[in-house]
Amino acid sequence: MLRIGVYICHCGRNIADKIDVKEVVEFAKSLDGVVVARDYKYMCSDPGQDLIVKDIKEYGLNRIVVAACSPNLHERTFRNACKRAGLNPFLFYMANIRELDAWVTEDRKKATEKAKRFVRAVVNRVKLQKELEVGKTKINPNVLIIGGGIAGISAALTLADAGVHVYLVEKSPSIGGNMAKFDKTFPTLDCSACILTPKMTSVKAHPNITLLTYSEVESIEGYVGNFHVKVGRLPRYVREDKCTGCYQCIEDCLYTEPIFPSEFDEGIGKRKPIHIPFPQAVPLVPQIDGNLCMWLSSRKCPRYCMEVCEPKAIDFKMKYETFEFDVGAIIVATGYKPFDPSKIPQYGYGIYDNVYTSLQIERMLSSTGPTGGEVLLKDGRKPKRVAIIHCVGSRDENYNRYCSKVCCMYSIKLAHLIKERSGAEVFNFYIDIRAAGKAYEEFYRRVLSEGVYFVRGRVAYVTDIPENEKEEKEVEKGRLIVVVEDTLLGKIRRIPVDMVVLSVGLEPSDGAEQIKRVLKLSCSADGWFAERHPKLAPVSTNTEGIFIAGCAQGPKDIPETVAQAQAAAGEVLSLIQRGEIELEPSIAYVDKEKCSGCGVCVPLCPFNAISLKMDENGKLRSEINPALCQGCGTCVAACPSKAINQNLFSREEILAEIEGLIKD
Amino acid sequence: MDVEEMLETYFERINEIPNSDKFIQCIQCGTCGGSCPYGMGTLFTPRRMILAVRAGIVDEVLQSGAQWLCTSCFTCSLRCPSQIPITDAVIPALRELSLLEGNPPEELAAALMNITRYGNSFRESPRKRDRWIKEVDFEVPLISKKKKAEYLFITECFGAYHRRCKEITKAFAKLMDLLGTDYAILGNEERCIGDLVRLCGEFGLFEDLAEKNIRVFEKYEFSKIVTHDAHAYNALLREYPRFGFKKEVVHHTQFLYNNLEKLKEMFGKLDYTVTYHDSCYVGRRNGIYEEPRAVIKAIPGVKFVEMKRIKENALCCGGGGGGVWLDSFIKDHIKERPAESRVKEAASVGADVLVTACTLDVPMFEDALKVTGLEGQLEVKDISEIILEAIENS
Known part of the structure; x- marks a missing residue:
């Protein structure tokens, strides 16, 4: 015998304002099989749930219908109420009369009519519902982290310290990511390397971390708790297990001088075919560039590197290797890449010698960088005047619509550092200064008081065509001229400078696309990985067991990245500590x-x-x-x-x- | 009109133009003002125009005359991070108010009046529109006689009447003749295509011209339109489809590029250093950058040099958007006209010939040569003229 209970929620005034709840209750009572029909101000409250529990026991109800909000919100609540009363929770179903009715239907009469139909529909379907059992599966306690930037490193260390075994996969030859390229960090001006490299070495030394650099995730199969991962490692032609990082091979390379643009130094520094990206690289093992190495490209080289390597670490026979392992959870921390400003022809990047990206300036400022920490023009002089152009490739419908969030602050930081190192006059060209963060506004004030100029206007173009050849002040000839509408002054200004720094925005890293495909994750239109809920599940994805952290989810600064990475580690711990998970039976x-x-x-x-x-x-x-x-x-x-x-x-x-x- | 009415008229107009919903997304960044070739000489840059309209002081903009200091070069529109249609909506709608208020600059008012009356801005009889065909040594087919052709060649007003621009028309017609192209002209049935009219804010006249022209097009059988007039190309490509015109439109640079293999066989040698000026409505507005360069570079003997301001960043000749009819107005507001700066730039990179691909460019630049004293040092030629010269030199 079917004995159905129907409960109509007022949701305060959310539902009751638009729907005649009493009328719906009367209607429900008239339906075949309905034994009890009631309404209540908040069905989700404890007394609301108790109504259901009591009725199940008192009237022997064996089917429950709740007409309230979206099942996304409270399906679990009412299923648990049924369970408490000893009823199989899958004999319950919800009718959504709030989002689908009260909130979207203007006319009260129509809304009430609609609610009745929703209730009748659900009463019809619960009659056919059967008892279902929740399945369970064990969780593999190992974790995969994709990306070895500050996000991946932070998450890895948090998990490894808790005793979890972590596989950390990084695409480039060293971990450290973009943060390793920075000189100092805003707003405290901490030395970036000083705070990052100890963490990098901890990763290397940690017994719970398996580090796979120069490697890419090939495929991932499985499901929460039971993922099977395949990782491919590119040959670096130097064996990690033997190399001591002594640099002898690099010194004795056939190329006596470094002549190839260094990726790590953003093209402004040079390297040899055999190279270590930076002195604090982890692992501190050289890599041989197969396209440039004379031996690998043409077999015409005496291979001095092999000769001088005492531990015999150079191995030209190294091949692409595949590793397979199982994990229970995954953290995606693929980070970002800087926007390519050559897409904006009016800023002269790639056209004029002294137009640089912000990341190139970071490398110049770094004491281990190509200029040893000096800010220098192409011809080796110190600049007397420097322009920093904000929002390059950001806040622009033609390139990226979003604000890249960190550029204001790093531009202010660069202004401070450039002034400090070179004594140059520095102009920041901005649309809005976004200094929202702890001690950020204070840092902006500090740099203002140091005499850095801030001009409100998005630069229209950079040119080297002088217009004031006869004047002696503000000489344009032989310099770069920044043309801008100073929107506060209401005037077009031409500001001659020696160097232009483009504060490029952030874009999803190149590897993100491959990971998106492998993991079938969803992304925003801009290509950032989508979180499950923007407020309440910021590091979860729509796939159980896969989490995101850092700039893979959207532009953010280092403190936020680390917070997110540790949050993701927390979510992973919470998942694997359960040991097993319940599987939704509606399959x-x-x-x-x-x-x-x-x-x-x-x-x-x-x-x-x-x-x-x-x-x-x-x-x-x-x-x-x-x-x-x-x-x-x-x-x-x-x-x-x-x-x-x-x-x-x-x-x-x-x-x-x-x-x-x-x-x- | 009182200000209320002005604002109402203004918004009514811009709401008809695609993407004008972006108007209220202006972030006041100033990219437009800094990019404007007249930005230095105006009180109201596009940014301030938008701000003023939104503040309800559109009358102050009109009084300043800023709406007429625009060559429709499209640089602001291309760079605008909010993609506001400044060139197609913000400015023309202000100009429309100015026309309604009855105070446009005289020269321009006369040109518009002539177009209304005679179908051309030159105050010439429509019957004289094909007079140029009597000045050439080959037969130029009329579509009224031929009835059917692959290409309909639109000469537009400058190409039909202007002393200098007529030479470009003749050169291009000669090239089609040499290539054996199946083409014809409308002759006296042709009338102003009207892109400048539209950009000047005479929307009613533009619609009228478009409808009349389309009715003429419909009388004949042809598959494509070809034109050497960059503005005619733009209007036929982008605006006429709204009025039901759906045929393919080809700019003469594209036409020459598509026939390059045949042309190459005819080329003789030219001993020039050549630079190419990207006309706004060939390059920036419609993305034709590589085709004209490929054609010029294919001429044996030609040394091709680039100026600094090229492609998206090319400087305007100052003739577009009614600029040809605003010369004295503009002279009052700025120190140096863009055409002058442009010919100096061409000379500075060592060019003997400045090649262009828009009929307006040639008279604008030749005038600038006189002002800057570069006459004799630098020549201005349309791409079809230099191609013809290369052929005649063989």
Whole structure:
């Protein structure tokens, strides 16, 4: 015998203002099988839930309908209430009369009518619902972290210190990411290397961390708690297990001088084919550039490097290697890359010698950088005047719409450092100064008081065509001229300078695209990984067991990145400490009798949960891995033989619901 | 009109123009003002125009005359981080108010009046529009006789009447003749295409011209339009489709590029150092940068040099957006006209010939040669003229 209880929520005034709740209750009472129908101000409150618990016991209810808000919010609440009363929670269902009705329907009469139909639809479908059991699966306690910048490093150390084994995979030859390139950090002017490199060496030394540099994630299969990972490592032609980092091979390379642009120094410093990106690199092992090395490219080299290497670490036979391992959770920390300003032709990057990106200036300022910490023009002179142009590639519909968030502050920092090192007059050209952060505004004030100029206007263009050849002040000839509308002064200004620094914005790193494909993660239109909830689940993704941290999720500064990385580590710990996880039972299953083995469903499944398997009679049949299925329903709708069904969303249940909605 | 009415008229107009919803997304960054070739000479840069309109003081903008200090060069629009259609909406809508108020600069008012009356800005009889074909030694086919052609060649007013620009028309027609192109002209049935009219804010006249022109086009069978007039190209490509015109439009630089293999066979040698000026409505507005360069570089003997301000950053000749009719007005407001700065730049990179691809450029630059004293040192030629010269030199 079906004994249904229906509960209509007022949600304060959210629902009751637009829907005549009493009328809906009366209507519910008239429906076949409904034993009790009630309304309450807040069904989700403790007394609201108690109503349900009491009624189940008192009236022997075996089906529960709650008409309230979205199941996203309170399905779990009411399922638990049913459980407390001893009822299988899958005999309950929610009607959403708030988001889908009260909030979007103007007319009270129409809204009430709509609510009645929603209630009738759900009453119809609960009659067909069956008891379901929640499955469980064990969680592998190891963790994969993709990206070895400050986000990946922070998360790795937090987890490793808690006893978790971490696989840290970094694409470039050293960990450290972009932060390793900075000279100092705002607003405290901490030396970036001084605070970062101890963490890098800790990663290397930590017994719980397996570090895979110069490596890329090839594929990841599986599901929360049970991911199978394949990582490929490129050959660096120097064996990490043997190399002592003595630099002898680099010194004795056939190329006596470094002549190739160094990636780490953003092209302004030079390196040899065999090189270590920077002195604090981890691992401190050289890498041989296969395209430039004389031996690797043409076999014409005496290979002095091999000769001088005492531990015999140079190995030209090294090949691409693949590693496979299992993890229970993944943190994606793929970071960012700087915007390429040659896309904006009016700023003269790549055209004029003394137009640099902010990251190139960071390398100049670094004491281990190509100029040993001096800010120098191409010809070796010190600049007398420097322009820093903000928002390059950011806040611009033609390039990136978003604010890159860190450029204001790093531009202010660069202004301070350039002035300090070179004594130059520094002009910052800004649209708005965004100094929102602890001690940021104070830092802005400090740099203002140091005499740095701030001109409010987005620079229109940089040119070297002088217009004031006869004047003796503000000489333009032989310099770069920054043309800007000073929007506060209401005048067009031409400001001659010796050096232009472009404060380039942040873009998702090149590796992010591959990771997005491998993990089937969703991204914002700009390419940043999407968090599950912008406020309440900022480091979770829509895929269970996969978390994000740092700039992979969007532009952010170092403190925020570290906070997010440690938050992601916390989420991972919370997950793996459980030991096992519950699996939502509303998943799809195959009726082997009906399945023709056509395979249509296999490529459609977004979670790779379906495979074709031979059955005992030698026939191909679809098989759904219950641990992988997320219950999206794609295969159910696609199956031409109607052989796939889904718990809680059977054809009969859905048709009953539709009938309840459309019947007059 | 009182200010209220002005604002109402203004917004009514800009709301008809694509992307004008971006108007209220102006972040007051000043990119437009700094990019404007007249930014130094005006009280109201586009940024301040937008600000003033939003503050309800549109009358002050009109009184300043700033709306007429625009060559429609499109630099501000291309660089605007909010993608506000400054050139197509913000300025022309202000100009429309100025026309309605009855105080546009005289020269310009006369030009618009002539276009209304005669279908051309030169106050010439429409019957004389194809007079140039009597000045050439080959037959130029009329579509009214031929009925059907692959290309309809639009000469536009400057190309038909202007003493100097007519030479470009002749040169391009000769090239089509030499290539054996199946083309024809409208002759006396052609009338102003009207891009400058639109940019000057005479929206009603522009619509009228477009509708009449399309009716004429519909009489004949042709598959494409070809024109050497950058503004005619722009209007036919971007504006006429709104009135139902759907045919392919080809700029003569594209046409020459598509026929480059055939042209190469005919080329003789030219001993010039050449630089190329990217006209606003060929380059910046419509993205044609490489085709004209490829054509020029293919001429044997030509040494090609680039100026500093090229492609997206090219400097305007000052003739667009009604600039040709505003010469004396503009002279009052700025120190040096853009065309003067441009020819100096061409000379500074060592060019003997400044090649352009827009009919307005040639008279603008030749005038600037006189002012700057560069006459004799630098020559100005349309791309079709230098191509023809290369052929005739073989």
